[in-house]
Every structure is written in C-alpha cells, then in structure tokens.
Amino acid sequence: MNFPYVLTCIALMAVVTYLLRMLPLVLVKGQIQNSFVRSFLYYVPYAVLSAMTFPAVFSSTSSPVSAAAGFAAAVVLSFFRRGLLTVALSAAAVVYLTEWIMHLF
Amino acid sequence: MNQTFSTLTRGMKDGLPICLGYFSVSFAFGMEAVEAGLPVWTALLISMTNLTSAGQFAGLTLIASGGGFLELVVTTLVINIRYTLMSFSLSQKFSPAVSRPVRALLSFCNTDEIFAVAMGQKEKVTASYFLGLSITPYLGWALGTLFGAVASGLLPLSVQSALGIAIYGMFLAIFIPPARQFRPILFVVVFAALCGALLSLVPFLSSGWRIILCAVAASLFGALRFPIKEETV
Numbered sequence: 001m002n003f004p005y006v007l008t009c010i011a012l013m014a015v016v017t018y019l020l021r022m023l024p025l026v027l028v029k030g031q032i033q034n035s036f037v038r039s040f041l042y043y044v045p046y047a048v049l050s051a052m053t054f055p056a057v058f059s060s061t062s063s064p065v066s067a068a069a070g071f072a073a074a075v076v077l078s079f080f081r082r083g084l085l086t087v088a089l090s091a092a093a094v095v096y097l098t099e100w101i102m103h104l105f
Numbered sequence: 106m107n108q109t110f111s112t113l114t115r116g117m118k119d120g121l122p123i124c125l126g127y128f129s130v131s132f133a134f135g136m137e138a139v140e141a142g143l144p145v146w147t148a149l150l151i152s153m154t155n156l157t158s159a160g161q162f163a164g165l166t167l168i169a170s171g172g173g174f175l176e177l178v179v180t181t182l183v184i185n186i187r188y189t190l191m192s193f194s195l196s197q198k199f200s201p202a203v204s205r206p207v208r209a210l211l212s213f214c215n216t217d218e219i220f221a222v223a224m225g226q227k228e229k230v231t232a233s234y235f236l237g238l239s240i241t242p243y244l245g246w247a248l249g250t251l252f253g254a255v256a257s258g259l260l261p262l263s264v265q266s267a268l269g270i271a272i273y274g275m276f277l278a279i280f281i282p283p284a285r286q287f288r289p290i291l292f293v294v295v296f297a298a299l300c301g302a303l304l305s306l307v308p309f310l311s312s313g314w315r316i317i318l319c320a321v322a323a324s325l326f327g328a329l330r331f332p333i334k335e336e337t338v
Contacts (some may be wrong), residue, residue: 001142001143001144005148005171005239006143006168007147008174009164009167009168009174009177010147010150010151010154010155010168011154012153012174012177012178012181012317013151013154013160013161013164013177013181014154014155016178016181016182016185017155017160017181017185017188018212018213020182020185020186020188020192021188021191021192021212021213021215021308022192022209022212022213022324023189023192023232024189024192024195024196025192025193025195025196025199025208025209025211025212025215026205026208026209027196027213028193028196028197028332029201029205029208029271030201031197031201032197035333036328037328038142038197038333039132039328039331039332040195040325040327040328041193041194041324041325042194042325042327042328042333043167043209043289043290043297043323043324043328044161044190044194044294044298044320044324045191045194045221045224045280046255046280046293046294046323047133047285047293047294047296047297047319047320047321047323047327048187048191048217048297048316049221049276049279049280049294050276050280050293050294050295050297050298050301050319050323051297051298051300051301051315051316051319051320051323052159052217052276052316053273053276053277053298053301054167054297054298054299054301054302055301055302055305056273056301056312057270057273057276057277058271060266060269060272060273060285061264061266061269061270062266062286063266063334064215066266066267067270070267070270070274071270071277073274074270074273074274074277075277075281077278078277078278078281078282079281079282079285081282082127082278083278084122084123084218084278084279085121085122085321086124086276086278086299087126087170087274087275087277087278088125088129088272088275089120089125089271089272089274090274090276091270091271091273091274091277092129092267092268092270092271092274093267094196094266094275095266095269095270095275096263096264096266096267099263099266099267100149100263
C-alpha cells in the first residue's frame with residue numbers, strides 16, 4: 001500500500017468537501033430579502049433528496065424487484081408518518097424477505 | 106445554560122435515527138474499502154474526515170484504481186457541490202446569533218440528512234441544537250465504517266443487499282410527510298424525480314451532476330410556480 005498517495009487522496013477529498021460546506025455558511029450571514037431566492041432555497045432540501053433517491057433507489061439492492069418492494073414499503077410507511085429509522089429498517093427487512101422468496105423459485 | 110443543554114439533547118435525540126441509518130451505510134463503505142485493499146484505519150480516516158456517502162464511495166473507487174489527484178478533486182467537487190446549495194439554504198435557517206467561527210466548525214457536519222432535519226425545524230436553528238444533531242450521526246458513521254471494515258466478509262450477501270436500501274428509506278421518510286401536507290412540495294419532489302429518471306438515460310453524466318441539475322431545476326420550478334409567502338420560510 002502506497003501510504004503517501006492514499007493519505008494525500010484522503011486529505012484532498014476532505015478539504016474539497018469541507019470547503020463546499022463551509023464557505024456559503026460562513027459568507028452568507030444575513031437574511032436574504034429577495035422572495036424568489038427565498039422560495040428557491042425553501043424547495044432545495046426536498047428537491048435534493050428526491051433527485052438523490054430517483055432513480056438510484058431501484059439499483060440499491062442486488063435486484064430491481066427487491067428494491068421496488070422495499071421502495072413501496074418505505075413510501076407507504078412514510079406516508080403514514082413513521083419515523084426515519086422505522087422506515088429505513090422496514091424497507092431493508094422487506095428487501096431481505098423479497099430476495100429470500102425470490103430464491104425459493 | 107439549561108436552555109443550551111436541553112436543545113443539545115433534543116438535537117441528539119433527533120440525530121439518533123440518522124445515526125442508525127448512517128451505521129448501516131458506512132458499514133457497507135467499510136466493507137468495500139477493505140475489499141478494495143485499504144487497511145481498516147484508512148477506511149476509518151476517510152469516514153472521520155469526509156462524512157459524506159456518495160463522495161466517499163466514488164473516492165474509494167478512484168483510490169483503489171490509483172486515479173490521479175486532479176480526477177479525485179474534480180470528482181469530489183462534482184458529487185459534493187450540492188452541499189454548497191444546502192449550506193446556502195442552511196445559512197438562512199441558522200439563528201443570526203451563531204457567529205462565523207462557530208458556523209465554520211458546524212458546517213463540517215452539514216450532510217444531506219442532518220441538513221434535512223435541521224431545515225424541518227419550526228424555529229431558527231441554534232448552535233447547540235445543530236451540534237447535538239451532528240454528534241450521534243458522526244459517531245454512527247465512524248463506528249459503522251470501523252465495524253464494516255473489521256467484519257468485511259462476515260456478513261451474508263443477502264443482508265448487505267438489504268442494507269443498501271436503508272439510506273433511501275430514510276430519504277423518503279424525510280420528504281414524503283411534508284409533500285403530503287403541502288402540495289407545492291409534492292410537485293417539486295415529483296419534478297426532481299422525473300428529471301432524475303430522465304437524466305439517468307444520458308450517457309457520461311455523473312450522478313453528482315445529475316443531482317445538481319435536477320435539484321436546481323426542480324427548485325426553480327417551485328420558486329416560479331409556487332412562490333413562498335414570507336411567513337412560511
């Protein structure tokens with residue numbers, strides 16, 4: 001293992017990631033008055049999470065079928081406002097069961 | 106002081122589900138890192154200094170294949186540039202009382218999930234709340250990596266596969282309840298999802314760029330079509 005290489009890589013990743021997170025938070029301290037910008041920023045978290053979920057969720061397990069089953073379970077439980085952990089673990093359990101059933105056939 | 110302590114513990118409590126979600130995802134990261142030939146401690150070091158899922162997985166692939174520094178920097182930049190957007194959004198949510206040096210420290214923990222939970226708060230976010238919200242996920246991320254790296258090869262493939270969906274289950278649990286309550290959020294979410302599905306068909310477009318393009322397009326759509334009135338923000 002080439003340690004100087006690996007350590008340099010880790011340092012580069014860490015610095016880039018940190019700067020991206022730190023700069024806007026430190027530089028923008030006042031409240032933005034522009035209502036268009038405020039509306040835009042209001043929607044950002046939901047848009048980011050949705051864009052990260054679709055379509056990646058369907059290739060997150062070893063089969064699109066089990067992923068779709070886990071996804072359906074997560075959607076139903078989230079709709080009924082179950083907590084983050086309940087939804088995450090239930091989805092994983094449904095994936096596990098689906099794959100187990102798939103192996104029977 | 107009492108007030109500070111109670112918001113700190115409230116933050117820690119809110120961070121607990123994220124912690125457990127992170128544990129399973131970073132467990133997978135630790136396993137992959139060791140399988141790619143990295144020693145356990147370097148996997149742990151990556152998780153403790155980066156605290157980001159997609160960026161770490163991409164970085165790991167590059168390190169394992171001996172990729173160049175510029176390639177690594179550009180990849181990390183592209184995948185993680187969404188944090189700039191989120192930090193910008195978070196800057197409006199932080200209480201003005203939080204000083205710049207404290208903001209600089211706390212920004213290290215601005216991950217997708219911590220950000221989403223912080224933004225979901227009704228009131229302005231204080232430094233102690235954000236700190237509490239960050240502590241447990243950070244520990245979960247580090248410990249998950251360590252356990253995954255050590256246990257690499259011990260866990261059956263079926264369990265590894267099932268854990269792969271955990272992080273997305275968490276995402277859905279974060280954005281579906283507000284989308285159910287407030288119709289414009291639903292439209293923005295569906296817009297971003299359709300955009301993601303469409304752009305995933307474009308060859309050579311990395312997932313990092315795809316996420317940025319879709320998030321910006323969907324947020325612009327929301328801001329133009331459903332402007333938010335002052336009180337709600």
